[in-house]
Amino acid sequence: MAMKLGIVGGSGALGRAIALAHLNHGGVAPSDLWIANRDGRRDGFEDWPDVTVTAKAQDLAEACDVILLSVPPALFPALEVHAPDRLITSVMAGITIEAMAAKTGATRIARGMSSPVAELGLAHSAFCATDAVTDADREMLHATFAPCGVVDEVTDEALMDTFCALTGPVPGFVAYFAACMNDFATSRGMPPEVADRAVRQLFKASGEALSTWPEKPSDQVQAMIDYAGTTAAGLIAMKEMPVAQGIEAGLAAAEERARQMGTPPDAEG
Structure with missing residues (x-):
């Protein structure tokens, strides 16, 4: 489906793996993919000049339909993204939906988890969504994770820590x-x-x-x-x-x- 996907922390191991899953396995077009990292360098994305790389996460948030947060959990408190009208998801271990809502001002939030084998299209990804997430949002969430491999939705947020234990270690x-x-x-x-x-x-x-x-x-x-x-x-x-x-x-x-x-x-x- 047509959407713009922004990955905050898209140059890290997991964020980059998800980005490459899209670029290599038929996800969003390069022109519809944004990457935010701390210095705005496009290392690892040199072969895709149409991918937008920025050091300003807020610019990404304002340009994209889906914002995927993939920063190390320890850096999450310093993240500055205000996106009350956007669909937010994440692959950050331990960061709750409540914390993401407080940080971004959003209500349409899905806490997700995947793994670096997403780059090969072999990951199992899962997400748990808030009540504010619509059917159209769910389509975008599935489109976000489908190039990575298999996708499941669960209704109990506590299971996201269990998925983290399964997919990571x-x-x-x-x-x-x-x-x-x-x-x-x-x-x-x-x-x-x-x-x-x-x-x-x-x-x-x-x-x-x-x-x-x-x-x-x-x-x-x-x-x-x-x-x-x-x-x-x-x-x-x-x-x-x-x-x-x-x-x-x-x-x-x-x-x-x-x-x-x-x-x-x-x-x-």
Whole structure:
């Protein structure tokens, strides 16, 4: 759909990934994309001269239909954007709808979350909207996140911290699992370069398969256990260890950190 999208913090890792998703995967036209950063430099957008880059976030806010806030949460208190008549969304960990409303004067607000793999069109993005957000606004929100990958809307704002825990840390969790597998293979004498290639390819294949199989992951696990092969032996051994508790603890810690990132230091108890 035709709209102008402005990304405040669009030169940061996540903001830039979302911008590149649009430029590379059929989102808004370059002439309809604005980027605001602290110095107005267009590093990373040299190949798209029609993209507007500015150091003035307010200029972006006045020119665009959708304003996506993607600054580090610690810098949010210093952000100056007054946009009471605009649709505001964000991908800032921990920053609440209430805080965005107080900062921008807007009522049409959606708190969102995505991940840097948006650049590849592989992200899962989610958002939670205020009652003032219209059906037309929702179309624009879906158009904002659709080039990044899969999009879902939820009605409970508290879930945005959960999504932050899922979308942010999980690539690191997967990398940790892969590192453990790599260590296992090399400890058995596998050449390190072969182990690295094998583990990378196995995770790539598993991700592709998981995204296309119709069964839920829990059903897939049970089916593999029922088959009683080598996978079953490994899964049964892991189920007898506190692996699930460790994963839950990691996600809960990430979720709590997301909440803390939206709390000003002088407000912490």
